[in-house]
Amino acid sequence: MELTGAQALIKALEHQGTEVIFGLPGGAILPVYDPIIDSSIRHILVRHEQGAGHMAEGYALATGRPGVAMVTSGPGATNIVTPLANAYMDSTPLVVVTGQVATGSIGTDAFQECDITGVTSGITKHNWLVTDAKDLPRIVAEAFHVATTGRPGPVLIDVPKDVSQSMMEWYWPEGTDDLDLPGYHPPVGVDEAAIAEAISMLLAAERPLLYVGGGVIQGGASADLRALAERLNLPVVTTLMARGAFPDSHAQHLGMPGMHGTYTAVTALQRADLVVSLGARFDDRVTGKVDGFAPLAKIIHVDIDRAEHGKVRHPDLAIVADCKVAVAALASAAGSATPSDLSAWWSELRGYQARYPLTYEPHDGHGLLKPQQVVETLRDLSPAGTIVASGVGQHQMWASQFWNFEEPRTWINSGGAGTMGFAVPSAIGAKVGRPDRTVWAIDGDGCFQMTAQELVTARAEGIPVKIAILNNAYLGMVRQWQEMFYDERYSEVYLSPDLPNYVMWAEAMGCVGIRVDDQRDVEAAIEQANAIDDRPVVIDFRTDASEKVFPMVPAGLSNDAIMVHPSQEQR
Amino acid sequence: MTPEPIELPSSQGELRHHVLSVLVENKAGVLSRVAGLFSRRGFNIFSLAVAPTDPSRRFSRITIVVDAASAPLSQIVNQLDKLINVVEISHVNEQSVVERELLLATIGVAFDQMAGALALCASFGAEVLDATASEVTVTLAAHPDQINAFCELLAAYRVDQLHRTGLVALPRLTTPPVSPASAEPTDPHSN
Numbered sequence: 235m236e237l238t239g240a241q242a243l244i245k246a247l248e249h250q251g252t253e254v255i256f257g258l259p260g261g262a263i264l265p266v267y268d269p270i271i272d273s274s275i276r277h278i279l280v281r282h283e284q285g286a287g288h289m290a291e292g293y294a295l296a297t298g299r300p301g302v303a304m305v306t307s308g309p310g311a312t313n314i315v316t317p318l319a320n321a322y323m324d325s326t327p328l329v330v331v332t333g334q335v336a337t338g339s340i341g342t343d344a345f346q347e348c349d350i351t352g353v354t355s356g357i358t359k360h361n362w363l364v365t366d367a368k369d370l371p372r373i374v375a376e377a378f379h380v381a382t383t384g385r386p387g388p389v390l391i392d393v394p395k396d397v398s399q400s401m402m403e404w405y406w407p408e409g410t411d412d413l414d415l416p417g418y419h420p421p422v423g424v425d426e427a428a429i430a431e432a433i434s435m436l437l438a439a440e441r442p443l444l445y446v447g448g449g450v451i452q453g454g455a456s457a458d459l460r461a462l463a464e465r466l467n468l469p470v471v472t473t474l475m476a477r478g479a480f481p482d483s484h485a486q487h488l489g490m491p492g493m494h495g496t497y498t499a500v501t502a503l504q505r506a507d508l509v510v511s512l513g514a515r516f517d518d519r520v521t522g523k524v525d526g527f528a529p530l531a532k533i534i535h536v537d538i539d540r541a542e543h544g545k546v547r548h549p550d551l552a553i554v555a556d557c558k559v560a561v562a563a564l565a566s567a568a569g570s571a572t573p574s575d576l577s578a579w580w581s582e583l584r585g586y587q588a589r590y591p592l593t594y595e596p597h598d599g600h601g602l603l604k605p606q607q608v609v610e611t612l613r614d615l616s617p618a619g620t621i622v623a624s625g626v627g628q629h630q631m632w633a634s635q636f637w638n639f640e641e642p643r644t645w646i647n648s649g650g651a652g653t654m655g656f657a658v659p660s661a662i663g664a665k666v667g668r669p670d671r672t673v674w675a676i677d678g679d680g681c682f683q684m685t686a687q688e689l690v691t692a693r694a695e696g697i698p699v700k701i702a703i704l705n706n707a708y709l710g711m712v713r714q715w716q717e718m719f720y721d722e723r724y725s726e727v728y729l730s731p732d733l734p735n736y737v738m739w740a741e742a743m744g745c746v747g748i749r750v751d752d753q754r755d756v757e758a759a760i761e762q763a764n765a766i767d768d769r770p771v772v773i774d775f776r777t778d779a780s781e782k783v784f785p786m787v788p789a790g791l792s793n794d795a796i797m798v799h800p801s802q803e804q805r
Numbered sequence: 806m807t808p809e810p811i812e813l814p815s816s817q818g819e820l821r822h823h824v825l826s827v828l829v830e831n832k833a834g835v836l837s838r839v840a841g842l843f844s845r846r847g848f849n850i851f852s853l854a855v856a857p858t859d860p861s862r863r864f865s866r867i868t869i870v871v872d873a874a875s876a877p878l879s880q881i882v883n884q885l886d887k888l889i890n891v892v893e894i895s896h897v898n899e900q901s902v903v904e905r906e907l908l909l910a911t912i913g914v915a916f917d918q919m920a921g922a923l924a925l926c927a928s929f930g931a932e933v934l935d936a937t938a939s940e941v942t943v944t945l946a947a948h949p950d951q952i953n954a955f956c957e958l959l960a961a962y963r964v965d966q967l968h969r970t971g972l973v974a975l976p977r978l979t980t981p982p983v984s985p986a987s988a989e990p991t992d993p994h995s996n
Binding site: 351352355356359360363380415416417418539540541543544545 | 829837845877886887889892
């Protein structure tokens with residue numbers, strides 16, 4: 235069967251089970267857009283290519299399947315660089331297809347030419363410049379294989395216009411043997427001797443702790459994690475990337491560690507004599523000053539990427555394996571072990587929890603809304619299984635702290651890269667992947683202004699996401715640092731609560747717009763929003779800019795320097 | 806022009822450099838991926854030499870001499886191994902390596918210096934490639950220590966141009982590769 239390269243590309247995406255492409259056409263990718271009309275794949279036309287990338291990420295995070303985005307060359311391609319960098323930091327599987335100028339024009343500074351494989355080589359797991367249409371099915375199969383196996387990540391396929399226009403004889407690679415990846419061997423299995431050693435270290439420890447990262451969600455290892463933790467009565471902390479990997483309601487869950495983690499989670503790491511890292515990477519936002527991190531602990535580090543072992547902290551035992559395999563093996567081995575008595579450790583931890591719970595001062599009937607309280611009300615009024623997306627900043631930390639995540643893939647956020655504007659498009663992508671779920675974006679006013687235009691996409695495509703803007707009229711996290719560490723010298727952080735007019739903007743984009751500035755109206759507004767299922771809803775919650783995120787470990791200091799909420803000081 | 810003294814892996818004293826012999830797919834952009842990885846991870850490259858390695862030209866071998874102070878060897882190897890086009894990595898050290906470097910140098914020699922210059926070349930096994938009445942271009946393929954010694958003696962003359970290729974090296978035949986990929990035995994030439 236003779237096909238054009240463009241037809242072969244779309245057919246290959248169909249063979250990979252692609253159900254949706256997020257994209258925006260342009261000159262160099264034009265030939266590939268023609269066969270989309272005849273394809274079973276849904277295409278979602280975005281308003282800006284960054285939106286396509288973040289939607290693909292939200293889709294991938296919510297479903298566990300790779301997100302697919304397609305854009306044109308030059309500025310189309312550079313506009314999707316931020317999502318690629320974001321997905322690379324958070325190990326999210328993405329396949330991004332970019333158009334490229336014709337092969338004969340490459341290197342001539344042709345119209346809309348950009349060396350996008352060069353630009354993205356450091357922020358993709360791999361990328362390909364296709365030079366012959368007959369390579370397309372193989373490269374698409376390679377791209378999905380690389381994106382989704384081993385440590386997942388984004389990949390990019392750059393397709394010159396003449397390649398997509400030329401003819402090729404269709405074929406489909408039957409398996410990985412038909413791929414041309416002689417240097418790619420993702421780890422399989424797990425070293426059983428290392429598992430046995432890990433279990434004996436766990437049984438010997440007096441103050442063990444499971445430090446759970448995004449790898450547990452990527453590996454679908456939540457059930458085995460729970461079995462392991464329950465069998466050995468182990469305390470668990472879940473990083474920002476792992477919220478939902480272990481139920482927040484579980485008695486053994488201490489919450490999130492790190493700069494804005496719970497006092498108990500942070501202190502448990504500092505006090506532990508054994509830290510078992512499961513698919514986490516000792517990010518600086520978790521460790522604080524590395525020299526002072528978990529100073530008493532031996533480290534067992536389970537990661538599928540061996541380059542993570544020893545990158546930040548030397549492990550006493552390194553296990554190279556997918557969390558799916560390793561946590562199952564640990565749980566299985568723990569099943570026949572006799573749990574040790576951790577009552578002294580639990581007693582210590584329960585003391586921290588009693589003394590330093592997450593807290594804030596609730597609304598006293600006057601003034602602006604309390605953002606933490608808005609998050610709690612939203613949590614309590616939304617259906618179980620609601621998916622929450624967020625941008626980056628204070629609202630992200632409050633969402634992570636005060637929402638109750640009970641299952642994996644219900645928390646969609648930008649962890650490593652800290653990409654403002656992530657919430658709206660990633661919520662749209664999540665809703666496309668999980669139309670059965672309610673999807674709320676908890677956003678900040680600064681973030682919302684970066685990518686809000688994608689609500690036009692959401693309305694046009696019938697994707698009823700809900701957006702809660704915690705509108706404190708500031709770039710709040712920067713404001714918090716300026717208040718605490720720059721003598722309250724507020725430099726370039728004020729945004730105004732009324733400019734733009736968020737309700738009018740929402741309505742102009744075909745959404746329902748609601749503004750709430752009275753505490754008594756919070757519940758009714760949320761209930762109204764939850765009842766709307768035919769279009770997106772935006773609620774502009776007017777919140778108190780003086781609220782800060784606590785606890786806080788100041789940047790560069792040891793976790794021992796954790797600052798609790800002012801109401802908890804010197805008690 | 807006086808040749809800069811060049812420090813290389815020395816059999817005496819502390820290890821200053823790691824020598825990595827890296828088999829890569831011979832595809833467009835691979836050298837850039839390798840160099841880009843070193844720069845963004847903060848690994849300092851001391852020298853780098855690359856050329857196709859098999860008759861089918863499917864693979865190239867890159868010999869990289871990397872500053873040992875810039876990162877632990879395991880980090881460099883493991884990060885390098887994550888590049889999809891990297892097929893196999895061998896770490897080679899003084900005891901287990903065969904290594905060569907190539908020097909090309911043009912030196913200005915007065916008439917009365919010519920005999921001495923040619924004798925110097927002969928004593929190192931350097932070959933004269935080109936000559937005029939007042940200039941000689943010589944080449945020497947040797948162990949980097951020998952090239953260092955030769956360069957020091959060349960400095961007695963007027964060195965007009967000097968070019969060193971950087972080290973190329975191969976493990977001695979008994980050294981197992983340290984590449985993580987070697988956990989699963991693969992013959993890169995088999996498929």
